[in-house]
Amino acid sequence: MRMNKVKSSQRINQTGEYYFSMRLRQLAELKLQGHDILNLAIGSPDLPPAPEVISAMQSASAEQNIHGYQSYQGLPALRSAMGAWYAHHYGITLNPTNEILPLMGSKEGLMHIANAFLNVNDTVLIPNPGYPAYKSVAQMVGANTIYYEMDPMTGEAIFDHSDHVLDEAKMIFVNYPHMPTGVVASHDVLRKMNEKARKHDWIVVNDNPYSFLTDVAPVSMLQVDTHMENTIELNSLSKSHNMAGWRVGMVVSNPEYISYILKARSNMDSGMFYGLQKAAIAALELPDSWYHTLRTTYQSRRKLGVQLMQALGCHVQPGQQGMFVWALVPQGFEDGYQFSDHLVDNAGIFMAPGGIFGTAGNQHIRLSLCSTEPVLQNAIHKVSSIKKSLS
Numbered sequence: 343m344r345m346n347k348v349k350s351s352q353r354i355n356q357t358g359e360y361y362f363s364m365r366l367r368q369l370a371e372l373k374l375q376g377h378d379i380l381n382l383a384i385g386s387p388d389l390p391p392a393p394e395v396i397s398a399m400q401s402a403s404a405e406q407n408i409h410g411y412q413s414y415q416g417l418p419a420l421r422s423a424m425g426a427w428y429a430h431h432y433g434i435t436l437n438p439t440n441e442i443l444p445l446m447g448s449k450e451g452l453m454h455i456a457n458a459f460l461n462v463n464d465t466v467l468i469p470n471p472g473y474p475a476y477k478s479v480a481q482m483v484g485a486n487t488i489y490y491e492m493d494p495m496t497g498e499a500i501f502d503h504s505d506h507v508l509d510e511a512k513m514i515f516v517n518y519p520h521m522p523t524g525v526v527a528s529h530d531v532l533r534k535m536n537e538k539a540r541k542h543d544w545i546v547v548n549d550n551p552y553s554f555l556t557d558v559a560p561v562s563m564l565q566v567d568t569h570m571e572n573t574i575e576l577n578s579l580s581k582s583h584n585m586a587g588w589r590v591g592m593v594v595s596n597p598e599y600i601s602y603i604l605k606a607r608s609n610m611d612s613g614m615f616y617g618l619q620k621a622a623i624a625a626l627e628l629p630d631s632w633y634h635t636l637r638t639t640y641q642s643r644r645k646l647g648v649q650l651m652q653a654l655g656c657h658v659q660p661g662q663q664g665m666f667v668w669a670l671v672p673q674g675f676e677d678g679y680q681f682s683d684h685l686v687d688n689a690g691i692f693m694a695p696g697g698i699f700g701t702a703g704n705q706h707i708r709l710s711l712c713s714t715e716p717v718l719q720n721a722i723h724k725v726s727s728i729k730k731s732l733s
């Protein structure tokens with residue numbers, strides 16, 4: 343085999359391949375060998391976007407002269423629609439000219455924020471458990487990461503670090519409502535976070551893709567930092583509008599912070615396809631009934647998801663919301679990785695091991711609710727009928 347002389351960067355060596363990228367490749371091989379694997383791991387909505395969104399994309403794509411590069415800041419009409427959406431659903435007034443930047447999903451926003459604000463050796467606080475990309479983006483720009491855990495009932499951050507360490511930190515990633523635990527933080531918890539951030543001079547980056555999948559009115563970190571002095575919020579149409587593959591998100595903050603993020607972003611991509619932007623406008627203008635249907639769909643699926651976890655002997659903390667069920671694996675298993683492998687081998691079901699979200703998730707497993715009720719019912723049936731080999 344030819345040996346390449348140039349090796350990958352240290353940055354990529356320490357970050358490694360995304361767990362799902364690696365594991366799904368292995369599972370695809372198993373499938374090729376004839377194994378039937380049901381993927382209940384990934385949070386990618388199975389339902390389609392609203393018909394209005396599809397037609398907006400179709401008609402916009404047929405317009406003349408729209409296939410060139412688009413503005414780095416997005417169409418003014420898209421920024422206005424995002425502003426109106428924030429006003430209607432979160433009660434927050436934003437200036438679409440300079441306080442909103444459309445993105446191709448919130449995941450890319452994390453990288454832009456890291457590039458825009460972090461220097462080598464800066465310190466960033468990261469939730470444990472939490473979305474793995476927070477750590478990856480911090481590492482990729484050479485920043486140091488420190489984990490904080492959360493109260494499993496309230497989502498309140500627990501800092502067992504000295505004030506000196508906390509003063510050193512420049513940024514904290516938070517994710518309310520929280521993935522993977524499904525905890526929805528109260529305004530009191532958000533307020534405490536904001537006070538803590540002011541005390542230690544942190545920028546709070548709230549990653550907020552799940553606020554429409556809860557039983558309560560959508561919550562935003564900006565509701566407790568109305569002047570956006572130290573808050574940057576990412577939002578996304580991936581889960582709220584079943585548009586994960588379309589890649590539409592946004593970042594909102596004060597004009598100065600948005601200008602830094604725009605600088606970083608303008609060096610990475612060259613704007614978002616016009617048709618997508620028109621489709622996103624249609625999505626943002628959907629009536630409240632869209633969100634009601636979405637919520638009730640996930641509520642019904644959640645009941646089945648909890649039943650499935652219970653059939654597996656896992657413990658589910660009550661009160662969870664969002665797109666996942668987060669559960670403690672049964673005794674007798676070393677950790678969630680072992681239990682996840684065991685489930686693939688014995689039931690042909692793939693769920694995400696909690697350890698991929700951080701050490702505090704090691705004993706957990708995460709089930710995605712992005713499957714229909716019949717699929718979840720079948721999984722319950724399957725597990726119940728082969729229960730002996732699963733224990």
Ligand SMILES: Cc1ncc(COP(=O)(O)O)c(C=O)c1O
Binds near residue numbers: 551
């Ligand atoms: C907490 C969290 N943040 C961000 C994302 C990425 O969202 P987007 O599709 O907007 O990039 C996900 C996706 O699963 C997520 O769970």
